[in-house]
Each structure stands twice: as structure tokens, then as C-alpha cells.
Amino acid sequence: MTDQPIQKMTGAEALVSTLADHGVKACFANPGTSEMHLVTALDHEPRIKSVLCLFEGVATGAADGHARVTGDPAMTLLHLGAGYLNGGANIHNARRAWTPMINVIGDHAVPHQRYDAPLTSDITGMAGPNSNWIKSADKVSAVGEMAAEAWEASFGPVAGPVSLVLPADTAWLEGGKPGKARVRPTLRKPDGARIEAAAAAVKSASKPVIIISGTALTEAGIAQAARVKAAGVRVLTDTFFPRQARGAGRFIPDRMQYFAEGAMTDLEGSDLMLIAGTQVPVAFFSYPGKPSVLVPEGCTPMILGGPESDSAAILEALADALGAKEAADVAVLEMPGLPSGDLNAMTVAASIVRHMPEGTFVSDDGVSNGLPCFLMTQRARPHEWMMLTGGAIGQGMPLALGASLAAPDRKTLCISGDGAGMYTNQALWSMAREGANVVNVVFVNHSYRILNIELARTGAGNPGPVAQDLLGLGHPEIDWVKLSEAQGVPAVNATDAEEFDAALERAFAADGPQLIAAHVPAR
Amino acid sequence: MTDQPIQKMTGAEALVSTLADHGVKACFANPGTSEMHLVTALDHEPRIKSVLCLFEGVATGAADGHARVTGDPAMTLLHLGAGYLNGGANIHNARRAWTPMINVIGDHAVPHQRYDAPLTSDITGMAGPNSNWIKSADKVSAVGEMAAEAWEASFGPVAGPVSLVLPADTAWLEGGKPGKARVRPTLRKPDGARIEAAAAAVKSASKPVIIISGTALTEAGIAQAARVKAAGVRVLTDTFFPRQARGAGRFIPDRMQYFAEGAMTDLEGSDLMLIAGTQVPVAFFSYPGKPSVLVPEGCTPMILGGPESDSAAILEALADALGAKEAADVAVLEMPGLPSGDLNAMTVAASIVRHMPEGTFVSDDGVSNGLPCFLMTQRARPHEWMMLTGGAIGQGMPLALGASLAAPDRKTLCISGDGAGMYTNQALWSMAREGANVVNVVFVNHSYRILNIELARTGAGNPGPVAQDLLGLGHPEIDWVKLSEAQGVPAVNATDAEEFDAALERAFAADGPQLIAAHVPAR
Incomplete structure (x- = not known):
């Protein structure tokens, strides 16, 4: 006799429990009607922590951050093709970071797909290019096995995002079965x-x-x-x-x-x-x-x-x-004194070195201010630096969210440009909701400063008024303190080096997310 | 002798001037390095108004709104595949609204494409499903003609979004030529x-x-x-x-x-x-x-x-x-009295009827609160109602931005759910920057209320704590007044019917964008 509960398993339950069996511990979700049975299945699965994100780009960036910390894929829950598109830029970034990630995309029930309802779109067509593996479940009995296959495929040969499209009926029908346990693929050994x-x-x-x-x-x-x-x-x-x-x-x-x-x-x-x-x-x-x-x-x-x-x-x-011996050439801790005067990326970096605790994860979406911070922290306390690998800005805060939830006992530092931060500012809300230990430093220069540099380098000529307007974020100036507080994250402005230093010290000492708007010059 | 200036035209200039020749009047842009020559070309084209958007979903939603008001396509400027993905959900919505739209997607220079640089992706693969027409320019001499073709294709046979991928070298090289003038396609006549x-x-x-x-x-x-x-x-x-x-x-x-x-x-x-x-x-x-x-x-x-x-x-x-005569069966203006007591969609709608000026464009992303507003305004002053046709919430504010810039002498009313509004809240910043006459009413119920309804309808069972958490927007409650003010849009809270009525009257009387957070019950 087989076990009765398994006979009654829905497709959604088969998917969720199979992923949990394989060690998936987090689901970053922005669900809609077609994902309701997945929501219920997550409700019954204590091994997976579900985190609501108010925009899909937050969900996919957070899944990336979670996986970069744990080494295991996280899952996302996306609402049909449009939800996939919203999450797509940070999936692109994850592909460029070789991050394993399992994107579960809800779709219309199979018999409903032919009718071209408003939310119908060619999901596999749109998601294919950024998926290392993509399949759509056409019957409930296949869902569990497909989930196991998706988990395995997220590791490679080159690790990256995979997409499992789940039509609503294959989620809601009973007849789901857990997928066969897979062995985790390993990286290729040296030749x-x-x-x-x-x-x-x-x-x-x-x-x-x-x-x-x-x-x-x-x-x-x-x-x-x-x-x-x-x-x-x-x-x-x-x-x-x-x-x-x-x-x-x-x-x-x-x-x-x-x-x-x-x-x-x-x-x-x-x-x-x-x-x-x-x-x-x-x-x-x-x-x-x-x-x-x-x-x-x-x-x-x-x-x-x-x-x-x-x-x-x-x-x-x-x-x-090469017959190399053990090397003793390592960085020695260098602790700068209290920086003073005008605030800029160098003084911000000095304060980071002073106050960033050992073991901090850094999420770097600092664009033109990222490099000085990177160079100045080479001799800081031991830490882990995570970068934007795919060039689609707007990754920093979501990545920090996911990293922090994967390592709640450590601090996560997010450094972000103001232009970059605006793309996915909704990440602040999920940080507040989860009490994530993220210290957000936003470089506020009211400018896509990198583009002013690139405009000159591409030889596109001197910017006239329209061009300047298209690269400038002033008019109006964004009030990052209000934007952050609006979403439940305590925030302060810092306009000189001493003020920033004190604010950063307080932020690292506090529990839960914090934000400092670091007002630095545009040039 | 041919005209000297035409000989010196870059591909970017050929594209922009050809679209201007065909009546394109607005470009909603979120440019990056690969679009710098397009930015310069827009700088030299006074017939096209360039509007910076801090997120591509704002740009594409605004282009949709602009076109719904004018009947002519607007253009967008998107940064490679990742920028397209960010703008994709509102392109999906535009496709479902049969809105003509010309999405110009920058790409790496043709000789650079083979090297798989970080921002490289299969743009035509990802953009194809939501594009009625898509081409990538492979040489500068073809760009102008391709722009004219894109304009024509945006009208049909069924109108919708088209995608013109412009590699950076086809933008920066000289040798561009204006495209041949096209005649605007007309809708099919009755059979x-x-x-x-x-x-x-x-x-x-x-x-x-x-x-x-x-x-x-x-x-x-x-x-x-x-x-x-x-x-x-x-x-x-x-x-x-x-x-x-x-x-x-x-x-x-x-x-x-x-x-x-x-x-x-x-x-x-x-x-x-x-x-x-x-x-x-x-x-x-x-x-x-x-x-x-x-x-x-x-x-x-x-x-x-x-x-x-x-x-x-x-x-x-x-x-x-059918031999029908002229019909006199039309709505007669019905003006409700001052609503009082608790604030809900019905009292909000009554106030809208009382204060919405003749000729207002309404952008409806009100989700569960949209229908009462719609029904109650049937006998309001004459107005135009625009809806979310594609089901991807987060269209309301961007659509209102574009509509307002197309009809600056009229008012635009945006009604949005709080969940919907969060997707593309960056639209507020562009409204402030442009002084757009948009009155934003956000229904704040701290809930994806429609999903609570859908959860029951899909038979997904009673929501447990995780499920409830995935559908609820409390914890923390979003402060819409701060979120709006942070981006330069004056805002107030309204918690009862009289307060809302007074706030809406003031908002319609003011110049520039306004926001009212309408606190309505979740059930």
C-alpha cells in the first residue's frame, strides 16, 4: 500500500516539497491568481521561508543574494510572463554571476492557454534566453520530477537560473508525486x-x-x-x-x-x-x-x-x-583615523573600514562610487564582497536582502548609487518586514554620474540641455530618508565625513535595516 | 548635389529625425552607455520631448498613456536586453491595449556582440513575443528606413508595440539617411x-x-x-x-x-x-x-x-x-452631495464625481477598488476612462504620466491600489519633474485584496499564516505620503469621507502632481 497523503498531493505540493527535499530554504515571491495553490503549498512547508517582495526584480535579486551566501539555489514565485519580465533584469545579472536559481513561473491552466486571455504570453520564448534550463509542466504527475530536474539543472554544467513554468491546473490538481532525489553536481576538477x-x-x-x-x-x-x-x-x-x-x-x-x-x-x-x-x-x-x-x-x-x-x-x-611554497603575502589590518571634511567615496570608504564588522557581506551596486570603496577596503576586517556582474543596475538592495536573510547573524552592507537604488527601492520594504540586518549606504549625487563619464568616452559630443537633463537626477532631488522611512527602514542624511562616520557606527550597532543617504559631489 | 548635413548624419540622428518627421512627439527614456548617441540626437531634435524615467517600466507605461491620448506612437529608449525586460510588463499591457509604441533598444556595437560582454543577451529573442514587429539594424545606412518601417508597423494590421534594436555603432557612425515618408495605415472598414x-x-x-x-x-x-x-x-x-x-x-x-x-x-x-x-x-x-x-x-x-x-x-x-434612428439615451449629469463617514471606494467615487473636471483622463489601476469607482462615475462630467488591459499591475501611474504630458491642459486622475502602485512608484518622480497635472489617488488597504478574493475562488483552501503573509502589505505599513514627498509630489492622507472630499477638491485645483493616500478598509 502506498501512503495515503502522497496520493492526495497537488502539483504545487509536489513542487514545493521536492525543492525542500533538495535543500531549497527560501522562496522570494510576488504571487498572483495563477499561483494561489503554490502559496497554499508554501504555507504547509516549514522548511522553506517565504518572503513577500513588492516587485519581482526584488524577488529575483534576493534569490541571487541568498544563493551567493549559501551556495544553494533559492526559488522565486513569479506571475506569468509579465511577472517574469519584471524579474528579468536581476535574472540576467544572476546568469552573469553563475548563480543557481529556480524561477517558478505560474501560467494559465493548460486548457485555458489556447484562448489568449489578457495575461497570456509566450513565457518560454521570453524566459528562454536567460534560463540555463526551462520546462513547462503539462501534467500534474510530472511536476515533482520536473522540480528535481530543475534543481539539478541550476548547478550546470555552468550554474545559473532555471525556469519552471507551472500552469495553474498542474498546480491545483491532485496526483503530484515527489521527484526522485538528485545528487548535487560538482564543479569540474582540474585537467x-x-x-x-x-x-x-x-x-x-x-x-x-x-x-x-x-x-x-x-x-x-x-x-x-x-x-x-x-x-x-x-x-x-x-x-x-x-x-x-x-x-x-x-x-x-x-x-x-x-x-x-x-x-x-x-x-x-x-x-x-x-x-x-x-x-x-x-x-x-x-x-x-x-x-x-x-x-x-x-x-x-x-x-x-x-x-x-x-x-x-x-x-x-x-x-x-610551479613548485610554489605557502605564501605569507596577506593584507594586514589597517585602521584609518576619523575622516573629516567633505563627504566623498574616499571618506565613506574610510568609515566603512572603521566600522564594518568581521564577516560582513557587501553588496556593491555603487557604480561610480563603488571602485574607491572597493580599493579602500582591501585591508579592512575580513569580509565578503559581492558585485553586479551583469551590468543591470538595481541589483544592490535586493541582493543585500537575500544575502542578509541567508546569514541573519552577520551584517550585510549595501552600497548603491542613487540612480541604481531607485530601480528596486521596494527592497527596503522587504528588509523592514523581515528585520534584515542590512546597512544601506546610498551615494546621493543626483546624477547618473557614470553616464556623464561615458558620454564623453563614446565621443557623443558635449551634452546639450536635453542630454544633460537625461543624465541628471536633480529636479526634483530625491529625499532618500523619506523614501526609506516610507517603507519602514530608519534613515538619516549625512553631508560631511564626521556625520557619516557617526551614522555608520550607529547603523552597524543597530538591529534591523538602516539607511544612510551619503551626499557626495556629482563630480 | 546632395545636401551636406545629410551626409554627416549619424544613425542615431537618422532614427530620431525620421520618427519626428512621422509625428512622434515624445521619448520616454532610461538610457545607458550604449544609447549615448541617441541621447545626443534627441538633444538636437526639438520636435520630440524627452522625458527621463528612473525605471523602464515607467517609460513604457508612459509611452502607452501618451499614445492612448494622441493616437500616435511615442518612442522609448531602453538599455539593452536588461532594460527591455524592466520595461516589458507595461509593453505587454500596451500590446493588450493595441497601443502603437516604438521601443528603441540600444545594443552593443555589431563587432562587439560576438564577445559575450556582461550586458549581452538575446534581445530579439526576449522582445519578440511582445513585439508586433522587431528588427535589429546591422548597418548605419539602414537605420532611417528601419525607423520609418517601425513607425508604420506600430499601426498594424493590429496596432501594438514594435521593437527597433540599435547597435551602438549603427548609432554613432555617420552615413545615416532619413527613412522614406510612410502613409499612416488606417483601420479596416466594415465589410x-x-x-x-x-x-x-x-x-x-x-x-x-x-x-x-x-x-x-x-x-x-x-x-x-x-x-x-x-x-x-x-x-x-x-x-x-x-x-x-x-x-x-x-x-x-x-x-x-x-x-x-x-x-x-x-x-x-x-x-x-x-x-x-x-x-x-x-x-x-x-x-x-x-x-x-x-x-x-x-x-x-x-x-x-x-x-x-x-x-x-x-x-x-x-x-x-437595422434602420436605427438617432438615439437620445444618454447619461444625465448626476451630482452627489458631500459624502460623509467612513472612507471606502463608494465615497471616494462620489468625491471624484463631485470634483473631477470635464475632459479628465482617468488611469484605472485600482484593482479591487476600481469597479466601484467606474460604476459610480457613469454620470459624472464627460471624461475618458483608460484601463489596465493586460493584467500586469503597475501600469496606473506611468500611464497617467504619459497621458498628462500628451494633454497638459487637462487633468489626469490616476486611481491605483497600493500593491499596484508600489511596482512603478518611480513614476511619481517624473510627474514632479515634468509638473504633470496628475491627481493620484492610492487606495491604501495594506493588502493585495484581490488575491484574498482569488485565493477563495481558486479553491486553494483557507489561508494559513504564510499565505496570509504573502497577500498582506501591512508589517510595515507603507507611508504613501512620505513615499510621494520623497519624489517631489505633494501628498496628504485621508481617513474619512469628508477629509478625502476636501483633499480631492484641493488636488484638482492645484497645479502639478498631487497624491492622496485614501485609507480604505481591507475587507
């Missing part, structure tokens, strides 16, 4: 022959470099990177990476520069470029007369492993092959 | 034979109805609808339609009910269903055991013309064929 070839190439190169991302940026990976450096290979991280262990006691790799011409100058003379855990570096944007591929003339790229590989293991194998 | 057949069918039917949308809902169309009614045909509009002329002096058609079972009871006994300017009616969502197609047993549907047709002309031809 011995390639490692040997790389070690030989390094020995005959005059100026070898290695570009790293992925597990090479974990605490263990970074320690191996120090050994590779000690063996004479310059170590650079990608310009933007999902997560890096850094601060006191950890080796400081260089970082690829953002602007193509800067990167090329920096790499000049390099004759060997090893790649571990990422792709051959390319310019973020193209500009008239500037290079796309950031490999200098006369430099040979050599891929030891892409994002599907365990780049920490690659570094270890390479260091062994 | 005489079908009209005759319909008239004959009406004469032999016992309970004929006609379902209308499109031009049938203009002032002239509604007058013809009154004639059809006088000839014995019950007239119903779609449940959700792009725009309807209504109020004093205009015929009041019935409206298809939202819930399938209500619609079927309402239509019981109808034996002929004519369709003009829309599709055969279907249920918005499917529910266990409820019908999808809203045509009763024994009722014959007969399509006189879909959304590609001039449904006003169809009504006129049908009325003529």
Missing part, C-alpha cells in the same frame, strides 16, 4: 595535462598573468592565488565577480580595470594570460576605436577552466606544478 | 456583406448582444452604440478596454463582468453575440470547474471585426442596416 602545459608556459613566459573568478575567490582559493603569485604569476580578478573573500589576513589580487584602454595599459607586456573560473576578458562596452577583447598584442590566452570549473582547485594544482 | 448578415441575424435573434472595444468607445462610436441599442441589441464593452468616452451626455453601455460565473449569469439566454473591435470574450483566469470562453450555451458568436477594424464605423453601418 592535469592542461595544468602541466600551463606550468611550462609560465616558466618560459616573461610576464605571465592569470585571470580568476569563481571558487578561486573563496578564502581557500585566494590562499592558493597567493601561492601562484609567489611563483611569479600576476593574479587579477575579473572586473566584476560574484563574490570575493578579502580583507585582513587574505591575499590581495589585482583587479581588471573597467575601461578598456586602462585595462590594456595595465596588461601591457604580458605574454601569457591564464584563465581560471571565468572567460577571456572583454570590454564591458564598445567605444569608437577602442578594443573589445582585453588581451594585449603578443599575449597568448590559455583557458585552464571556465565558470564550470573548480578554479580554487586549478590554482592549487598550478601552484603545486 | 458590407457581414453587416447585412449580422443585421439579419439580429432580426431573427431573441436576445442579441454586441461586445465592443476600440474606436467604438470613442465619443462618436459610443453615439453609434446607442443607436444599435435602440435597435434592440444589448451593448457591452470588454471588461477591460484601452479607453472609453463616458459621463454626462454619453450613452452608457454595459460592461462584461470580470468573474467568469458572473459574466455567464449576466449573458444567460443571449442567442447571438456580435463582436466589434475586439476578440471573443474569455475569462481573465481559469478556475477549477469554471468556463474559459464567455459565450453561453446556444449563443452564436459572429465577428464583425477584430482590433484591426474601425469598430465605430461597424456600429454605424450596423445601426443603418
Whole structure:
């Protein structure tokens, strides 16, 4: 005799319990009518924490942040094609961060789909390009197995977002069955022959470099990177990476520069470029007369492993092959004094170093103010830095929300531009609702400042009044304190360095989310 | 000799000037690096007003509103695939409103596309399903002609959003040429034979109805609808339609009910269903055991013309064929007294009738509070009602922004649920920036109230604590006054009927945008 309760399982219950069986612990949800049975199923599943988000881009960004902290995929609940689109930009970002993520997209009941109701759209067509795997359940008995398959597919070969489309009838009908347990796929191990070839190439190169991302940026990976450096290979991280262990006691790799011409100058003379855990570096944007591929003339790229590989293991194998010893080249804690005078990214960064507790997760959507903060925190207390990898601004606060809920006993610091923060400001509400320990620092310069820089670089000419207007966020100036308080997050303005320092100290000491509007100059 | 300036035209200039030549008057923009030359081109084009939006969903919703008022497409400026996704839900809504719209999506320069840079994605794949026409410019000389083609394609055969993908190099290179002038496509005229057949069918039917949308809902169309009614045909509009002329002096058609079972009871006994300017009616969502197609047993549907047709002309031809005389059955202005006591959708609606000036455009994203407002305003001063046709909430404020900028001398009233308003609250900032004459009424019930209703209807069971939490917007309560003031829009709370009435009177008398948080009960 089979178990009676299983016979009565709905498709929605099969999906939710199968994901819970596989270790999914969080669902970031913005449900609608077609997801009501999923809501009920989540109600009955204590292993998954459900978090309401008021906009789908918050849900998908939070799922990304949760997974970057835990290493396990979180699920989202999205309402048909339109809900998918709203969450799409942060799914794009997650794809570029190789973040496992399970997007569950509700759809009309299968017999209703043919009638072209108002919310009908080609979900698999729209979601396909940013999904590493996508399927639509056409019968209730298939849902549980499909959920297990989705979980497995989120790990790869290259990890990333997957989409499971669930028509309402396959959610509400009984006849669901749990999916077969899957074994978690592992990252690809180093290829011995390639490692040997790389070690030989390094020995005959005059100026070898290695570009790293992925597990090479974990605490263990970074320690191996120090050994590779000690063996004479310059170590650079990608310009933007999902997560890096850094601060006191950890080796400081260089970082690829953002602007193509800067990167090329920096790499000049390099004759060997090893790649571990990422792709051959390319310019973020193209500009008239500037290079796309950031490999200098006369430099040979050599891929030891892409994002599907365990780049920490690659570094270890390479260091062994090079006969590198343990490296002691690590950052020593450097504590700046109280900054004073005008507030700018440098003084903000100094205060971050002073007050950011050990183990903090940083979500960096700081755009033009992000780099100074990054550089100045190299010798701060040990922490983890998470970046915007896909270029779609508006990730910072959602990512911080998800990271904080995955590590509630730690602090999460979100640094965001004001332009970036406006995209997904609804994340503040979910932070307040969940009491998330996020300290939000918004750089308020009333400008898409990066675009003023880019306008000049693209040679698009001097901005006239309309162009200036399209890049400026003044008129009216956004009151970030009110915007934050409106959504339940306590907030203060800071207009000079001392004021910011005191505010940041208080914010890190407080429980629950906080926001500081850091008023910095636009130029 | 050809004209020198034309020889020096960039692709971006060719695009912008061609659209201006065809009567495009507004660009709702959220540009990034790859759109810098379009920004410069807009700077030099005085015929197009450029409006900065802080989130792409605001831009696309505003373009929809602008077009619903003017009848001409507006353009948007979106930043690669991620920007398209952010704007996608309101593009979906525009497709369901048959609104012409030209979405210009910047992309990487053609030679850069192959390198899979962080913002690279399959734009045509993602944008295709919601685009009536989509092309990507592969050379600068083609851009102007493609812009003219896009303009023409936005009109049909069925009007809707089109997508023109513009790689950065085709924008920045010189060699652009204006596109050939196109003639504006017209709606399909009535088919005489079908009209005759319909008239004959009406004469032999016992309970004929006609379902209308499109031009049938203009002032002239509604007058013809009154004639059809006088000839014995019950007239119903779609449940959700792009725009309807209504109020004093205009015929009041019935409206298809939202819930399938209500619609079927309402239509019981109808034996002929004519369709003009829309599709055969279907249920918005499917529910266990409820019908999808809203045509009763024994009722014959007969399509006189879909959304590609001039449904006003169809009504006129049908009325003529039925020998209908001019109809005098129009609404008489009914002015309620000052409402008092608790605030609810009925008292809000009474105040709207009292204070809404003639010619107001209403943007209705009121969800569960929308219907009472709609019904109560049937005999208000003449006005135009615009609805959410595609079901993706978060359209109201953006649509109102665009409508208001298209009709700056009129008032625009936006009624929005609090859940709906949060999706695209950034529209408030653009309203403040542009001094748009929008009166925003937000129904604050701290709940996705419609989902509480739908949860019961779908038979998903009694909501437990997690489910209740996923449908409730309290904890924390959003302070709409602060949220609005933060973005430069003056705002007040109203908690009883008298207070709301006074606030609405003041809001309609003021210049520029205003917001009233109308605190109504959740049940």
C-alpha cells in the first residue's frame, strides 16, 4: 500500500516539497491568481521561508543574494510572463554571476492557454534566453520530477537560473508525486595535462598573468592565488565577480580595470594570460576605436577552466606544478583615523573600514562610487564582497536582502548609487518586514554620474540641455530618508565625513535595516 | 548635389529625425552607455520631448498613456536586453491595449556582440513575443528606413508595440539617411456583406448582444452604440478596454463582468453575440470547474471585426442596416452631495464625481477598488476612462504620466491600489519633474485584496499564516505620503469621507502632481 497523503498531493505540493527535499530554504515571491495553490503549498512547508517582495526584480535579486551566501539555489514565485519580465533584469545579472536559481513561473491552466486571455504570453520564448534550463509542466504527475530536474539543472554544467513554468491546473490538481532525489553536481576538477602545459608556459613566459573568478575567490582559493603569485604569476580578478573573500589576513589580487584602454595599459607586456573560473576578458562596452577583447598584442590566452570549473582547485594544482611554497603575502589590518571634511567615496570608504564588522557581506551596486570603496577596503576586517556582474543596475538592495536573510547573524552592507537604488527601492520594504540586518549606504549625487563619464568616452559630443537633463537626477532631488522611512527602514542624511562616520557606527550597532543617504559631489 | 548635413548624419540622428518627421512627439527614456548617441540626437531634435524615467517600466507605461491620448506612437529608449525586460510588463499591457509604441533598444556595437560582454543577451529573442514587429539594424545606412518601417508597423494590421534594436555603432557612425515618408495605415472598414448578415441575424435573434472595444468607445462610436441599442441589441464593452468616452451626455453601455460565473449569469439566454473591435470574450483566469470562453450555451458568436477594424464605423453601418434612428439615451449629469463617514471606494467615487473636471483622463489601476469607482462615475462630467488591459499591475501611474504630458491642459486622475502602485512608484518622480497635472489617488488597504478574493475562488483552501503573509502589505505599513514627498509630489492622507472630499477638491485645483493616500478598509 502506498501512503495515503502522497496520493492526495497537488502539483504545487509536489513542487514545493521536492525543492525542500533538495535543500531549497527560501522562496522570494510576488504571487498572483495563477499561483494561489503554490502559496497554499508554501504555507504547509516549514522548511522553506517565504518572503513577500513588492516587485519581482526584488524577488529575483534576493534569490541571487541568498544563493551567493549559501551556495544553494533559492526559488522565486513569479506571475506569468509579465511577472517574469519584471524579474528579468536581476535574472540576467544572476546568469552573469553563475548563480543557481529556480524561477517558478505560474501560467494559465493548460486548457485555458489556447484562448489568449489578457495575461497570456509566450513565457518560454521570453524566459528562454536567460534560463540555463526551462520546462513547462503539462501534467500534474510530472511536476515533482520536473522540480528535481530543475534543481539539478541550476548547478550546470555552468550554474545559473532555471525556469519552471507551472500552469495553474498542474498546480491545483491532485496526483503530484515527489521527484526522485538528485545528487548535487560538482564543479569540474582540474585537467592535469592542461595544468602541466600551463606550468611550462609560465616558466618560459616573461610576464605571465592569470585571470580568476569563481571558487578561486573563496578564502581557500585566494590562499592558493597567493601561492601562484609567489611563483611569479600576476593574479587579477575579473572586473566584476560574484563574490570575493578579502580583507585582513587574505591575499590581495589585482583587479581588471573597467575601461578598456586602462585595462590594456595595465596588461601591457604580458605574454601569457591564464584563465581560471571565468572567460577571456572583454570590454564591458564598445567605444569608437577602442578594443573589445582585453588581451594585449603578443599575449597568448590559455583557458585552464571556465565558470564550470573548480578554479580554487586549478590554482592549487598550478601552484603545486610551479613548485610554489605557502605564501605569507596577506593584507594586514589597517585602521584609518576619523575622516573629516567633505563627504566623498574616499571618506565613506574610510568609515566603512572603521566600522564594518568581521564577516560582513557587501553588496556593491555603487557604480561610480563603488571602485574607491572597493580599493579602500582591501585591508579592512575580513569580509565578503559581492558585485553586479551583469551590468543591470538595481541589483544592490535586493541582493543585500537575500544575502542578509541567508546569514541573519552577520551584517550585510549595501552600497548603491542613487540612480541604481531607485530601480528596486521596494527592497527596503522587504528588509523592514523581515528585520534584515542590512546597512544601506546610498551615494546621493543626483546624477547618473557614470553616464556623464561615458558620454564623453563614446565621443557623443558635449551634452546639450536635453542630454544633460537625461543624465541628471536633480529636479526634483530625491529625499532618500523619506523614501526609506516610507517603507519602514530608519534613515538619516549625512553631508560631511564626521556625520557619516557617526551614522555608520550607529547603523552597524543597530538591529534591523538602516539607511544612510551619503551626499557626495556629482563630480 | 546632395545636401551636406545629410551626409554627416549619424544613425542615431537618422532614427530620431525620421520618427519626428512621422509625428512622434515624445521619448520616454532610461538610457545607458550604449544609447549615448541617441541621447545626443534627441538633444538636437526639438520636435520630440524627452522625458527621463528612473525605471523602464515607467517609460513604457508612459509611452502607452501618451499614445492612448494622441493616437500616435511615442518612442522609448531602453538599455539593452536588461532594460527591455524592466520595461516589458507595461509593453505587454500596451500590446493588450493595441497601443502603437516604438521601443528603441540600444545594443552593443555589431563587432562587439560576438564577445559575450556582461550586458549581452538575446534581445530579439526576449522582445519578440511582445513585439508586433522587431528588427535589429546591422548597418548605419539602414537605420532611417528601419525607423520609418517601425513607425508604420506600430499601426498594424493590429496596432501594438514594435521593437527597433540599435547597435551602438549603427548609432554613432555617420552615413545615416532619413527613412522614406510612410502613409499612416488606417483601420479596416466594415465589410458590407457581414453587416447585412449580422443585421439579419439580429432580426431573427431573441436576445442579441454586441461586445465592443476600440474606436467604438470613442465619443462618436459610443453615439453609434446607442443607436444599435435602440435597435434592440444589448451593448457591452470588454471588461477591460484601452479607453472609453463616458459621463454626462454619453450613452452608457454595459460592461462584461470580470468573474467568469458572473459574466455567464449576466449573458444567460443571449442567442447571438456580435463582436466589434475586439476578440471573443474569455475569462481573465481559469478556475477549477469554471468556463474559459464567455459565450453561453446556444449563443452564436459572429465577428464583425477584430482590433484591426474601425469598430465605430461597424456600429454605424450596423445601426443603418437595422434602420436605427438617432438615439437620445444618454447619461444625465448626476451630482452627489458631500459624502460623509467612513472612507471606502463608494465615497471616494462620489468625491471624484463631485470634483473631477470635464475632459479628465482617468488611469484605472485600482484593482479591487476600481469597479466601484467606474460604476459610480457613469454620470459624472464627460471624461475618458483608460484601463489596465493586460493584467500586469503597475501600469496606473506611468500611464497617467504619459497621458498628462500628451494633454497638459487637462487633468489626469490616476486611481491605483497600493500593491499596484508600489511596482512603478518611480513614476511619481517624473510627474514632479515634468509638473504633470496628475491627481493620484492610492487606495491604501495594506493588502493585495484581490488575491484574498482569488485565493477563495481558486479553491486553494483557507489561508494559513504564510499565505496570509504573502497577500498582506501591512508589517510595515507603507507611508504613501512620505513615499510621494520623497519624489517631489505633494501628498496628504485621508481617513474619512469628508477629509478625502476636501483633499480631492484641493488636488484638482492645484497645479502639478498631487497624491492622496485614501485609507480604505481591507475587507
